[in-house]
Amino acid sequence: MPELPEVETVRRGLAPFMVGARIRRVEARRADLRFPLPRDFAARLQGARIEALDRRGKYLVAPLSAGESLVMHLGMSGRFTVDGGDRPDGRYYAAGADPRHDHVVFELDGPAGPARVVYNDPRRFGLMDLVPSGGLDRCRHFAGMGPEPLSDAFVAETFNAALKARAAPIKAALLDQRIVAGIGNIYACEALHRAGVSPRRAARSVAGARGMRLWSALRAVLREAIEAGGSSLRDFAASDGALGYFQHRFRVYDREGAACPVCRAPVRRIVQSGRSTFYCGACQR
DNA sequence: AGCCTGCCCTGCGAGC
DNA sequence: TGCTCGCAGGGCAGGC
Missing domain, CATH: 1.10.8.50 (Helicase, Ruva Protein; domain 3)
Known part of the structure; x- marks a missing residue:
């Protein structure tokens, strides 16, 4: 999986499409990732605005206007691909991934126009969760996690x-x-x-x-x-x-x-x- | 508590 | 060519 540098690369690639976007629709095709998707996953996301896209360790964190944050981990084989943006062919990235493993699809109204962000994960070691934005440091994913190695907190x-x-x-x-x-x-x-x-x-x-x-x-x-x-x-x-x-x-x-x-x-x-x-x-x- | 093992799941390359 | 085996970037639960 992707370790910190790969997750950071993914974050930078997704941010232009996701930050500021409104989530129009979420399609959860498979709920059995590393952990089951949280209850009402799609409903809790739909209509929310994505305020930012951050990284903590190997996790991506997207704070939402609804007061929750979308927490995502790519496990060993997770990847995101994006359709949309301003490419003449309308396809920013043609996924080389097997579409059978497209587990979650986000349809966004983003700053660069409509975009479709697809999570693909053959091994399904990845996870998606929704946690209260106010208690991120205390949620089960981040409680006890050590400092970010590239921040001043790493002493x-x-x-x-x-x-x-x-x-x-x-x-x-x-x-x-x-x-x-x-x-x-x-x-x-x-x-x-x-x-x-x-x-x-x-x-x-x-x-x-x-x-x-x-x-x-x-x-x-x-x-x-x-x-x-x-x-x-x-x-x-x-x-x-x-x-x-x-x-x-x-x-x-x-x-x-x-x-x-x-x-x-x-x-x-x-x-x-x-x-x-x-x-x-x-x-x- | 720390430390280790096994396990979750699929795909791929090596070796026969 | 087709098979079986081992291994793969992670992290959790359960054993000692």
Whole structure:
């Protein structure tokens, strides 16, 4: 799924169509995503105005005029596509996705004219929810979620202190959204490589100089990935169909056996918490 | 509490 | 060619 940079790319792609738009109609074709859609999902959305489109970690959040916010998560395989806008052919993005997996359709009267925003998700690990806008921080999705890594709320000393309290491997700690929001398997691996920190090391032993390097590396890799439009693996594309190109800049992720760009030693793959970790055993300590 | 495993679901590529 | 297996960007519940 999309991790923070991919979700941010999706947010930027959708915002011109969604922000300020009136929701004319919602078609919930399948209610069984990761969780069932909330009751009266379509009815609660119809007629509302979308005030903004924000991101929190890997979630998209759209505050509505009706006092609720639409909370969306793309899971592993979720994607949005948009029809409409000002393209001569009237089709801003021709979805390459299998229409059998178009689960939710939003028909909008937007600033750029009518638009149709379609949520497609083959694996259905994504979710949509409606929560009161006044209590977003307390809703089940965001309560306890760690700071946004690219905001001022992500403080190196606090990050170090959180690592100090953890015995688990640092890789697992980075995937824990309570410590820092938005990091997934790709950017955990990439940040650890940039910081020269072994993914196998206990988080508490990273606190200190390594922790500071990791803090910087996380911010750097996320910024660069957003600038590149995210990483396009398998099925990820921005809502305009453009492919991100950060995958060409991976130093270790999905590069088992290839040469480490720093020291030329072969990149290793191990399994931690049931997920692949890629790293260089020579320059990550 | 922290930590780990299994599981939700579909699709795709590798290997036979 | 057609099959089976393993694996995939996430996060939750349930076990210890």
